[in-house]
Amino acid sequence: MLEVKNMWKSFNKGSEFQIEVFKNFNISFEGGISTAIVGPNGCGKSTLLNLISGSLPMDSGSIRLNGNEISSLPEEKRAIYLGRVHQNPSLGVSPNLTILENLALANKKGESFKLRKLVKKDNIPSFVELLKSLDLGLEDKLHTQVKFLSGGQRQSLSLLMATMKNPDLLLLDEHTAALDPKTSFVVMEKTKELLEKNQITTVMISHNINDALKYSQRIIMMDKGQIVLDKPSKDVSEKELLDIYTAKLVEKITA
Amino acid sequence: MKKNLGKKVLLIVLLVSLLSGCASDEAPSEKSFVIGINQLAEHPALDDARLGFEDALKEANITVEFVYQNAQGDIPTSLSIAQKFARDKVDLIYAIATHAAQSSKQATKEIPILFSAVTDPVIAELVASTENPGGNITGTSDATPMKAQLETFKKIDPSITKIGILFNTSEVNSEIQVNQAKNLAGELGLEIIEMGVSNINDIPQALDSLIKDIDGFYAITDNMIASAVAIVADKLNNAGIVSVGAEGSFVEGGLLVSDGISYYDLGKQTAQMAIDILVNGKAPSEIPSQSAQETKAVFNQETLDKLGLDVNNEVFKGAEAVGN
Amino acid sequence: MGTLILTSLEQGLIFSVLAMGVIMTYKILDMADLSVEGTFPLGAFVFAKFVIGGLSPLLATGLAFIFGSMAGLITALLFVKLKIRPLLSGILTMTMLYSFNLRLNGKANIPLFKYTSIYGEIQAIIILAFIIITIKLLIDAFLKTEVGYLLIATGDNESLVKSLGKNTNSYKILGLMLSNGLVAMSGALMAQYQGFVDITMGSSIIVIALASIIIGDTVRRNSNKIKLTTRAILGAVSYRLIGGFAIDLGLSPTDLKAVSAIIVIVFISYNNFSKPFLTTVKKKGGKSDARSKKYVEEF
Numbered sequence: 090m091l092e093v094k095n096m097w098k099s100f101n102k103g104s105e106f107q108i109e110v111f112k113n114f115n116i117s118f119e120g121g122i123s124t125a126i127v128g129p130n131g132c133g134k135s136t137l138l139n140l141i142s143g144s145l146p147m148d149s150g151s152i153r154l155n156g157n158e159i160s161s162l163p164e165e166k167r168a169i170y171l172g173r174v175h176q177n178p179s180l181g182v183s184p185n186l187t188i189l190e191n192l193a194l195a196n197k198k199g200e201s202f203k204l205r206k207l208v209k210k211d212n213i214p215s216f217v218e219l220l221k222s223l224d225l226g227l228e229d230k231l232h233t234q235v236k237f238l239s240g241g242q243r244q245s246l247s248l249l250m251a252t253m254k255n256p257d258l259l260l261l262d263e264h265t266a267a268l269d270p271k272t273s274f275v276v277m278e279k280t281k282e283l284l285e286k287n288q289i290t291t292v293m294i295s296h297n298i299n300d301a302l303k304y305s306q307r308i309i310m311m312d313k314g315q316i317v318l319d320k321p322s323k324d325v326s327e328k329e330l331l332d333i334y335t336a337k338l339v340e341k342i343t344a
Numbered sequence: 345m346k347k348n349l350g351k352k353v354l355l356i357v358l359l360v361s362l363l364s365g366c367a368s369d370e371a372p373s374e375k376s377f378v379i380g381i382n383q384l385a386e387h388p389a390l391d392d393a394r395l396g397f398e399d400a401l402k403e404a405n406i407t408v409e410f411v412y413q414n415a416q417g418d419i420p421t422s423l424s425i426a427q428k429f430a431r432d433k434v435d436l437i438y439a440i441a442t443h444a445a446q447s448s449k450q451a452t453k454e455i456p457i458l459f460s461a462v463t464d465p466v467i468a469e470l471v472a473s474t475e476n477p478g479g480n481i482t483g484t485s486d487a488t489p490m491k492a493q494l495e496t497f498k499k500i501d502p503s504i505t506k507i508g509i510l511f512n513t514s515e516v517n518s519e520i521q522v523n524q525a526k527n528l529a530g531e532l533g534l535e536i537i538e539m540g541v542s543n544i545n546d547i548p549q550a551l552d553s554l555i556k557d558i559d560g561f562y563a564i565t566d567n568m569i570a571s572a573v574a575i576v577a578d579k580l581n582n583a584g585i586v587s588v589g590a591e592g593s594f595v596e597g598g599l600l601v602s603d604g605i606s607y608y609d610l611g612k613q614t615a616q617m618a619i620d621i622l623v624n625g626k627a628p629s630e631i632p633s634q635s636a637q638e639t640k641a642v643f644n645q646e647t648l649d650k651l652g653l654d655v656n657n658e659v660f661k662g663a664e665a666v667g668n
Numbered sequence: 669m670g671t672l673i674l675t676s677l678e679q680g681l682i683f684s685v686l687a688m689g690v691i692m693t694y695k696i697l698d699m700a701d702l703s704v705e706g707t708f709p710l711g712a713f714v715f716a717k718f719v720i721g722g723l724s725p726l727l728a729t730g731l732a733f734i735f736g737s738m739a740g741l742i743t744a745l746l747f748v749k750l751k752i753r754p755l756l757s758g759i760l761t762m763t764m765l766y767s768f769n770l771r772l773n774g775k776a777n778i779p780l781f782k783y784t785s786i787y788g789e790i791q792a793i794i795i796l797a798f799i800i801i802t803i804k805l806l807i808d809a810f811l812k813t814e815v816g817y818l819l820i821a822t823g824d825n826e827s828l829v830k831s832l833g834k835n836t837n838s839y840k841i842l843g844l845m846l847s848n849g850l851v852a853m854s855g856a857l858m859a860q861y862q863g864f865v866d867i868t869m870g871s872s873i874i875v876i877a878l879a880s881i882i883i884g885d886t887v888r889r890n891s892n893k894i895k896l897t898t899r900a901i902l903g904a905v906s907y908r909l910i911g912g913f914a915i916d917l918g919l920s921p922t923d924l925k926a927v928s929a930i931i932v933i934v935f936i937s938y939n940n941f942s943k944p945f946l947t948t949v950k951k952k953g954g955k956s957d958a959r960s961k962k963y964v965e966e967f
Contacts, residue, residue: 180828202814202818
């Protein structure tokens, strides 16, 4: 359960290029529900994700995760409660390490790292099970360096790593945007499986309206730092969303 | 494939042995000696020390084969060279410059070693003392007759009191000389103003700063200052400052006067010690280390004219005039 | 030939500690750390100070490691806390160390002939082999620990480390400290080997380190089965072996420097253009044959 209250954020404060992205912004996400956020470029959806994760600092406001205020925590401290998959498949993994080593690292998320051996033989069977669930044959490539995997394989692995320790909140930042349609489909299906199985609260940004509607329970459309639509996904049609998009576009052109 | 491989390997082995053959000596027909020369770097002074040594031995009609190696300023390389000479069991190692001498000492306790172009062999712990070297190493030091050189200033102009010395902080031999100068200064009525630099690029600025406070300049034997002598001389002469060099190459570079050692002669002097060891069978421990027996006086005509000095001054009598 | 190999091996082993140190920053953390030009002589000067002060060579060498890691800490703090770029931070530390090294004993050159070394009276290679193997095993084990992996991940992908809940700064500091500790130790080992310490010991040390690493990289380039430490040792030893060959062949002194440059160029080109030259020749005639062939070709 994530609550964002009275959030203010501007870029280039004080200069002539100042942009006010969020003015007294409020939003909350119910536990166990997956929410898709769509909107034109510059509407603030990525910024919102970055403000929640701590990559960007807020000017003022409050962010509460399951009742705990996390806005004062630095990015790495918040990361313990969050899972995040980026658009770039290489950002969520360590390319020069093997699949096994990556999983072993992700397995220790939020724990203390000491001078003990990282890869423990006892953990391998459970890792193999996890990889099998992806149906990509990655369980046979435990000792392959991640840099040799395809984008889709890396992204699937990132997804696994982000959700392995049951985060309180999962942030999906256009995580299939860099993948071809087939791989994108595979990853989205896997995402859906994982979310349903573990009931993870999810916020997903997508440019693909179809995917947004299909894989979420709640859909939000943003524009210029404001929410212009907030409905359960089943109550919204693709056409309706497209219409709003086009209207906004016309507005922009004629403005 | 295998046949080709065999041929290739044979070819390689042949070529390698041919080339090594080029470096090693041919079968000697009479009693001849092998001297390994371990020179630290390419540098006029060090080259002269080598040439003097070689020429003197040739003149003495001794059959010597010289194996000359230059470490290009790299200490580990000078160590490798010394170790190679040691295991090749050369008859004598001639080490030119302090690091080469120290490396050679480290490499062997049996083979006799002669050093040259070392400012202070005692501080470098090459010898226990000049009279009793103790051990297998002795040689010649390029320590300059500094007192006589410093006296030159007052002889040219009694009003000179502040002497500037520029030196490379990385060269231990320079440290030694600066301290020596400071020790001698008092009794000569002089004050030493020192300025250390760690990089040749710092010299122009350091010199500008120094020139303001001095009326005389003493150039110690310092490799970095020697490389920069042109600019040093230029600035000094433009400022009208009397300069004395510890050795002749400074004067060729533009400084006023020097009555110092010749590295060529030093090399020849060292060759005499070599003859003592190789022919007369003396041990290095029996031969005290020496400093230069002769000095050579030179002055720069152009600089003398520029500074408006009198060539009839006793300092320039008997000195050879060199041009820029 | 035996002479040459032994000497080159000994120097190669000493420099492999240097290479193993530089691997921490250059390969793992992906940063160029120039402090090593100051930390290598630092190790030597620290060793001299303590051994002259009466400590055992073993202890003095250990202290060299500690002082070296302190220097690494300075570079790290300049970089992490003051946000000075890594390259510049390294240069600043190296510059400060120059004066520090001179002040430590008050002299630029310190003979150590009177003092015992860690090698004692035994042939140095035995002690060196033991030391290097110990260091290698320790580093290998460390890189398999949780902390070790985080260090690797920090150089590989900082966001991953953050997503695991860890601050990358701590690991950069750790990497720089370990790296410079090892480099200083290498300096101490060299000081004992050559019998004296000199302020010029650090110049061109980065070339030796990088050349060793580059050469080490050529061995079965694409295999990730060969550990970084193994590559460092192989590279450092090969580099000295090739240089030793040059001396033994009686190459003209002026050619020595050009040859070193050629070696590095040849190996970098080999790395850049995939030709399984070295591997196939390795199967046929052995490493030294391969090297001499290249040598002769150079001529």
